[in-house]
Amino acid sequence: MALKVVVVGAGVIGAACAFHAASAGLDVTVVDRGPVGAGTTSRGEGNVLLSDKEPGPELALARLSRALWDEAGQELGARSFELEAKGGLVVATGAEGLTALRAFAARQEAAGVRTEPVDRVRDLEPHLAPGIPGGVHYPQDAQVQPVLAAAALLRAAVRRGARHRTGEVTGAVTGRGGRVTGVRTADGRVLPADAVVNAGGTWGGEVGRRLGAPVEVLPRRGFVLVTEPLPPMVRHKVYSADYIANVASSDAGLETSCVVEGTPGGTILIGASRERVGFDTAMSPAVVARLAAQACRLFPFLRAVHLIRAYRGFRPYCPDHLPVVGPDPRVPGVVHACGHEGAGIGLAPATGALVTAHLLGRPWRGADPAEHTGLLPDRFLHPEGGPK
Structure with a gap:
């Protein structure tokens, strides 16, 4: 039996x-x-x-x-749940951050992850802000609904x-x-x-x-912003290198780092925030504004784009x-x-x-x-x- x-x-x-x-x-x-x-x-x-x-x-x-x-x-059926092998692009905003990011990527590559250092990040994402010194492309990163x-x-x-x-x-x-x-x-x-x-x-x-x-x-609250539908503007999952540090942090206070990606429906998702506030579901306009500002610095075209909603939930966090x-x-x-x-x-x-x-x-x-x-x-x- x-x-x-x-x-x-x-x-x-x-x-x-x-x-x-x-x-x-x-x-x-x-x-x-x-x-x-x-x-x-x-x-x-x-x-x-x-x-x-x-x-x-x-x-x-x-x-x-x-x-x-x-x-x-x-x-x-990959389309039934919107599986997209879009790849990820992690970008650094300064020389010191780029050095740390590429050292991190080297450790991952030794563990079997495919990594590709990128100097000209706008070749992969033309709408990124100018002046970004480089990043790392992760072709195995993907997305589902x-x-x-x-x-x-x-x-x-x-x-x-x-x-x-x-x-x-x-x-x-x-x-x-x-x-x-x-x-x-x-x-x-x-x-x-x-x-x-x-x-x-x-x-x-x-x-x-x-x-x-x-x-x-334990619950760890996070917000995600959703834009109006647009023509394809963001090709990969794009995020700033400080996202990695925030994911690994145990701080209880608010942490935000920029994550931007498109969806098959044309909307753009913007994250990510983390804070330990119990099961408090209250909307926080300050967090929304902070995430939006970070995204606009990374992708300046977003300044002219409307947000249609913001949602929040709780990540199940272990110490x-x-x-x-x-x-x-x-x-x-x-x-x-x-x-x-x-x-x-x-x-x-x-x-x-x-x-x-x-x-x-x-x-x-x-x-x-x-x-x-x-x-x-x-x-x-x-x-x-x-x-x-």
Whole structure:
């Protein structure tokens, strides 16, 4: 009989876990209190990036994920979720920054990332501001439409036999030795399970607590601006080199760095901000103005372009900036797949494959648990099993 798996969360991470687990022949049920991709997934830009990741556990997962996004595009239809292999261009605004950027790129190249130093950045992006001394082109960077991607993966999982339920998980049912045997939902149902995957996104910490296996996942608010539709003006995902430092920062205060990219619909997306303000959803005109000003300095033509909206959401942030992926030693049967911060869209397919590998007890679709031990939840635990 197939292993029964309940995936808590129908964002892109949960959908990817369901897709891979169902593809492996497991009996999968996905449960979420809201629609597909309605949480953090719907508030992202759709980044599939190698360019912003230091060599280490996250970059290793990102490299696998990049290949799996291409496989998903071939299997599900790249146009169905707007997969674009557009490449990324990271630019430095000064000589010192350019030196640091190219040293960073050299470390990435040694880890298997394709990098191309660029002196004449306006050859790649003609509308960039003059005077930018150079940058690095990352041809493997790509883009998806996040909600479409989550929906496509979940539809494919359902075609493979998975079920999708609406409901809020309130706790775990456990049996002998404290092992999970199911989950309870707010309407009183019990969904039987041999394993439960915590794909709760920003709420991954709370989901873990309800399952008896809390993990430290905190919200980090971010804003994205959207312009009116335009003819093609920005060819790549373009961002300033300070974005890399901001992604790796643990500061609680506001940080902004310029990220600009076009979409198939003609709109231009402008980011990115980061601040730890709990779950405060308030609009911040000051953050919007700051992001807009930074984008206009990078692409002066934007000064004459209208913004049509600004949206914001919460990145699921872990203190060490790495996701938590793997079985929890405190509650047998609980497997975490959360804490991806702003990289969840890009890392989703590899996370789903790695979770499936943990469930199967063997490698799956290029994901080998023995190669990704740096993402396990026990890194946050004392030897006696309590949180550090």
